[in-house]
Amino acid sequence: AQSVTQLDSHVSVSEGTPVLLRCNYSSSYSPSLFWYVQHPNKGLQLLLKYTSAATLVKGINGFEAEFKKSETSFHLTKPSAHMSDAAEYFCVVSDLQGGKLIFGQGTELSVKP
Amino acid sequence: EAQVTQNPRYLITVTGKKLTVTCSQNMNHEYMSWYRQDPGLGLRQIYYSMNVEVTDKGDVPEGYKVSRKEKRNFPLILESPSPNQTSLYFCASSPYGALLGYTFGSGTRLTVV
Numbered sequence: 001a002q003s004v005t006q007l008d009s010h011v012s013v014s015e016g017t018p019v020l021l022r023c024n025y026s027s028s029y030s031p032s033l034f035w036y037v038q039h040p041n042k043g044l045q046l047l048l049k050y051t052s053a054a055t056l057v058k059g060i061n062g063f064e065a066e067f068k069k070s071e072t073s074f075h076l077t078k079p080s081a082h083m084s085d086a087a088e089y090f091c092v093v094s095d096l097q098g099g100k101l102i103f104g105q106g107t108e109l110s111v112k113p
Numbered sequence: 114e115a116q117v118t119q120n121p122r123y124l125i126t127v128t129g130k131k132l133t134v135t136c137s138q139n140m141n142h143e144y145m146s147w148y149r150q151d152p153g154l155g156l157r158q159i160y161y162s163m164n165v166e167v168t169d170k171g172d173v174p175e176g177y178k179v180s181r182k183e184k185r186n187f188p189l190i191l192e193s194p195s196p197n198q199t200s201l202y203f204c205a206s207s208p209y210g211a212l213l214g215y216t217f218g219s220g221t222r223l224t225v226v
Contacts, residue, residue, distance in 0.1 A: 032212045044156075044203065044217040051212060090155060092214075099144045099163060099210030100171060103155035 002027045004093045006104035014112045019063075019078040021107045023091030026072060032094035033074045034101070035065055039087045047089075050074065061085070086111045115140045117218035119204050125224045126194055134189045134221050136204030144207040145187040146215065149173065149200040156203065162187055163210070194225045 007022040025033060035047040048059025055067040065076045074091060091104040117138045126132050138145065146161040148171075158171030162181040176198055178190040187206075191198060201222050205215035 032214070034214050036217075043219040044205075046214055046216075049214050094211035094214075096211070099146065099161055099207065100158045101146075101148075101156075101205075101211050101215060103148075103157075105153060105155045 002031060002093050002095045002102050004091050004102055004104040006089075006091050006107045008107050009105065010108045010110070012110040012112065013081045015083055016080050019076070019081045019085065019109065021076040021089050021091075021109065023074045023076065023104060024072050025074060025091070025093045027093060029096070033065075033067060034092040034094075035059065035063070035074075035076050036090045036092055036103075037087050038090065038106075044090070047076070081109075081111045083111050083113065085109060115216070117204055117206050117216050119202075119218035119221050121221060122219065123222050125226065127226055128195055129193050132191050132194060132223075134191075134202060134204075134223070136187045136189065136218060137185050138187075138204075138206040138216070139185065140206060140208070140216065141184065142206035142208050142216075143184075144210045144215075145181065146171070146205045146207075147177070147179065147187070147189050148203045148205065150203065150220075151200050159189070159202075194223075196225050199223060199225050 003026045005024045033050040036044045048057045050057045050067045058064045088106045092101045147159040148156040150156045160179040162168045204218040207215040
């Protein structure tokens, strides 16, 4: 069965410093992986996706993630945090059964001035 | 604009009073799905549909019903709501199931008292 673990429930950074949100996955096949962002009182927005093409995936707003099969990881990074990046971030893995997405528990990112 | 539209955005109801949350997409997507979001649990799939008249249970289907009579609409029905169904609900659609990700609606915050 597919599963995803976000290693930090909360991450706090200063504006202008790098962001690292960690995600490990478990899958019995080569999965699709995603990062979604949820701003307060908003819906879910797709940041980026990995679908077995390039292992370094670039997304919106300067975010990127690297798929590392040997480490079963898909960490999200950004070189320089902005105040508007404060939100909750979900690492997500696809499940072939039921066309389902399996969500991690989320990482709340705080950005200090 | 391509989007998934849910209504209402906010709903407070009493235990046992039947309610329907509507969901409509304008992208001609085959797959549609409902998720609920609860603190610390991420998002969990309630029901999904692969096409008109084809629906199946997700991980937490108890207490919910769905129907897919038209491709664009996928309403979520709570026949007899209970307080444990208080949650944030998201509808989502996708052209190819989970492999390329889903587009999410803005969410419906339901409170059952």
